[in-house]
Amino acid sequence: MTLTAIGFDADDTLWHNERFFQHTQAHFAGLLRDHVDAADLETRLHAAEVRNLGLYGFGVKGFTLSMIETAIEVSDGRISARVIAEILEAGREMLRHPVEILPHARETIEALAGDFRIILVTKGDLLDQERKLAASGLGDLFDAVEIVSDKTPEVYHSVFRRHASGADQAMMVGNSLKSDVLPMISAGGWGVHVPHDLTWGLEHADPPQDCPHFAELPHLGALAGLIGGLR
Template identity: 60%
Template sequence: MLGFDADDTLWQNARFFRLTQERFAELMGEYVEKPHLDARLLAAERRNIGRYGFGVKGFTLSMIETAIEVSEARVDATVIAELLQAGREMLAHPIELLPHVEDTIATLSQDHKLVLITKGDLLDQERKLAQSGLGPYFQAVEVVSEKTAATYTRLFNRHGRGATNGVMVGNSMKSDILPMLQAGGHAVHIPDGAQPWALDHAEPPESHPRLTTLGSMANLVESIRIITRP
């Protein structure tokens, strides 16, 4: 079994959050400078993850909360309306697959069971998978609230022959890689090249026999062949 992360592993995602955060800073320019606004937004996201989970809806609510806080409730209703519209635009944004993804997924699906394992809002993730055209290649989809070693142990037991006989592929060291290694499985790290979100940052291990790092999806098929070679 091969587990795949979705956002920023198969398709673009974080870029839209960064662009929306820049728009948020422009809208709030008369109330607060950007560095302070970014810090307050991050604090709100940290507080709210347990309530709202990961994804666009939680991010939008955290922007609105931050706007009210930093403006001492003086923020204009038109700004709130623009933030809501920004959230709707993110939820409706067309999917942009990352390079080499479709061919790689199609090839791997011929010999392996593929399972999508992702965090985020259920409806949004289902929409993105449907628009991506990759749905037929995956035998199961799991949208989880958090990715931990226990999560991977449970899912690889459910869909495969345990984490020790599985591989997890993703861009996030904290969510996709370290927990899978802790569960006893193999992990393939494909960084997206952007600065990780502060709440999803983790330092990589200095070396690990079950960790493979690739520059792109282009070399994944060969890496999986090496990892799964009897």
């Protein structure tokens, strides 16, 4: 195939993200330990997140609201204002947390930038994603940045049509099979999976079988070699 553009996911592809959610969820379980055990709380919180995605979207703010909703539910409305305040502060702390770049991120983008259009395609809260991109120091390496509410074949068609020569001449690289790989392949492009040790449960999916436009890499540093083999 002719490859003219490469899209990169952000969270847990270029920088750490899920570890902060898991740390906050453990703190949340401690706050609610008098009302519910950790396993049941995790199930209830997960259900709230799924229920609220259509309203709040992806990101820290929606997660914080889902924690508050879950705290009210599991305590039968008896949760104290002090605990609600601690949940809100935990959410704010997530939004303030320094950005930690993953290995190989900068050098991989720099190595490919001269030959391809480099596009950041990430979903989540607009202000938080803009903050993380600015703090990462990677912003100047991208030809375009798209912060979207979800990742679907239609979204990829639109993004790569606007900023490059179409999804069928593009590649999407990310840690989520569900969001970064499968819809990009459905749009006619390449989907490259770079697994992260921690991936949100809602992003899990089975890899495509016998698909010539799919690859899985051990880390971002292997991407340039993969692309070199396609040319």
